[in-house]
Amino acid sequence: MLELARLYRDRGITIIKGEAQYVWDSEGRRYLDAHTGHGVAFLGHRHPRVVEALRRQLDEIMAVSGSFGNPARDEMLRELSAITPGHWKVFMQSSGAEAVELALKLALKATGRRRIVAFTRGFHGRTLGALSVTWNPRYRSLVAGYGYDAVFAPYNKAEEVEKHVDENTAAVIVELVQGEGGVVPADPEFAKSLEEAVERSGALLIVDDVQAGFGRTGTVWSWQRYGLEPHIFTAGKSVGGGFPVSLVFARPDVVALKPGEHGTTFGGNPMAAAAVAAAARVLREEGVPERAGLLGSSILSKLSSALEGLRLVREARGVGLMVGVELRVRPSGVIRCMQCSGVLALSAGSTVVRLLPPYLISNEDVERLVGVVERCVSEEHRFRGPGEAA
Numbered sequence: 001m002l003e004l005a006r007l008y009r010d011r012g013i014t015i016i017k018g019e020a021q022y023v024w025d026s027e028g029r030r031y032l033d034a035h036t037g038h039g040v041a042f043l044g045h046r047h048p049r050v051v052e053a054l055r056r057q058l059d060e061i062m063a064v065s066g067s068f069g070n071p072a073r074d075e076m077l078r079e080l081s082a083i084t085p086g087h088w089k090v091f092m093q094s095s096g097a098e099a100v101e102l103a104l105k106l107a108l109k110a111t112g113r114r115r116i117v118a119f120t121r122g123f124h125g126r127t128l129g130a131l132s133v134t135w136n137p138r139y140r141s142l143v144a145g146y147g148y149d150a151v152f153a154p155y156n157k158a159e160e161v162e163k164h165v166d167e168n169t170a171a172v173i174v175e176l177v178q179g180e181g182g183v184v185p186a187d188p189e190f191a192k193s194l195e196e197a198v199e200r201s202g203a204l205l206i207v208d209d210v211q212a213g214f215g216r217t218g219t220v221w222s223w224q225r226y227g228l229e230p231h232i233f234t235a236g237k238s239v240g241g242g243f244p245v246s247l248v249f250a251r252p253d254v255v256a257l258k259p260g261e262h263g264t265t266f267g268g269n270p271m272a273a274a275a276v277a278a279a280a281r282v283l284r285e286e287g288v289p290e291r292a293g294l295l296g297s298s299i300l301s302k303l304s305s306a307l308e309g310l311r312l313v314r315e316a317r318g319v320g321l322m323v324g325v326e327l328r329v330r331p332s333g334v335i336r337c338m339q340c341s342g343v344l345a346l347s348a349g350s351t352v353v354r355l356l357p358p359y360l361i362s363n364e365d366v367e368r369l370v371g372v373v374e375r376c377v378s379e380e381h382r383f384r385g386p387g388e389a390a
Contacts, residue, residue: 013026034357047241050240062271064268080280092269093236094272097127098267100234103171113170121182122155122181122208155181175209217322218319245269314351329351330351333380337375338353
């Protein structure tokens with residue numbers, strides 16, 4: 001008998017259906033989804049335009065090697081070009097961690113250097129190379145190097161960047177909104193210091209946009225908020241509208257890989273390409289980034305007001321539809337309460353309730369979301385007592 005190996009803690013319910021901003025469990029209960037599969041279903045569950053694109057592609061062909069051309073990839077590049085300024089080489093991959101692995105390989109190959117600078121609380125994936133630049137020791141202890149040296153600089157400390165980036169640095173990798181690290185946006189001064197450091201040292205700037213990219217923070221790509229121009233950036237999670245796919249964008253002058261030096265069996269899959277093309281059309285034609293920015297501002301404003309004065313809460317923060325509520329305790333009790341109240345959320349860091357709702361939530365959904373968070377935080381406070389919350 002086979003048993004599925006669990007990589008995540010069991011939440012105690014079985015999800016069997018999703019539609020737009022909602023999911024249903026096996027008992028028929030409906031939930032407002034602010035978890036969205038770790039941010040994957042940002043365009044909503046089963047967006048009809050993505051589903052239709054996948055059905056059309058399914059009737060044509062499902063598997064084509066990268067050794068051959070395919071019109072689905074051509075269409076994908078046209079749609080991505082409409083939402084991505086500049087000239088980029090695009091690599092199709094299968095997961096966010098795989099995209100990070102390739103981004104690191106590109107930087108090491110292009111510069112001939114062996115040092116990567118990452119940041120405290122940063123998270124870039126759980127494969128061996130991605131773990132090397134993931135800060136949390138609980139994750140990183142599983143790997144002892146990967147053919148290069150990774151060092152960690154303090155996040156959001158502009159004055160510290162210059163001390164860590166020098167002529168031996170191949171690349172600086174950064175999330176401009178840290179997700180797993182606690183939903184922490186980069187300060188503008190910090191972002192500017194990254195650009196100055198790589199220009200001075202000849203290192204490459206890699207922006208990990210797997211979670212924060214593709215419209216979630218109010219711009220298509222998070223680096224556009226800061227006026228940065230990375231050498232390489234990654235995309236994943238929501239970029240396929242729910243279909244598993246990731247992308248690496250690299251400036252042509254930093255792509256030094258030769259044929260055979262990298263490969264991916266499923267990267268370039270025509271089903272994935274069709275999903276990305278459809279998702280990119282939705283993003284552009286339905287004004288997704290703009291709506292995410294407006295809804296995120298509304299959620300953050302209402303949360304800040306509703307949670308004001310609750311001693312269990314340190315801060316509500318975020319950008320667009322990437323919102324975190326930092327508590328003075330672990331968030332598991334609040335997340336359980338929210339689930340029992342029909343709202344799914346997830347944690348970030350050790351004390352943050354993370355909210356990653358889809359862009360098409362309604363004003364009524366926003367009110368419900370805020371109300372459930374407020375009630376569950378208040379109940380957690382009463383359960384623990386004022387002494388534990390301080």
